[in-house]
Amino acid sequence: MCYGQQRSLSKPDLTPSRPRTAAAAVDDLRDRLAETEARLERARAREAELSRRLDEMKRFVSVMEILETYLKRRFLEQHEIVVRLLSSPVPSEIS
Numbered sequence: 001m002c003y004g005q006q007r008s009l010s011k012p013d014l015t016p017s018r019p020r021t022a023a024a025a026v027d028d029l030r031d032r033l034a035e036t037e038a039r040l041e042r043a044r045a046r047e048a049e050l051s052r053r054l055d056e057m058k059r060f061v062s063v064m065e066i067l068e069t070y071l072k073r074r075f076l077e078q079h080e081i082v083v084r085l086l087s088s089p090v091p092s093e094i095s
Contacts, residue, residue: 020028
């Protein structure tokens, strides 16, 4: 997004100080239109790339959330096993 490179339509652009032919004015407008269309095409390509990257990041976040849920569940399962093992009475040795 290169806003600084845009040429604005100011009063001097519309009313040149030296007389120009209609053909020159039309050529100038065509050139400016071509520049604008090229900038628009670049902006659309950039938007498509950013959309693709955003979708990729969303998939990554989804995978991370699935992994987080799985790991939390496994941790709680392991924690419960450890608590049961530590709280169970130790069998006394038979003499």
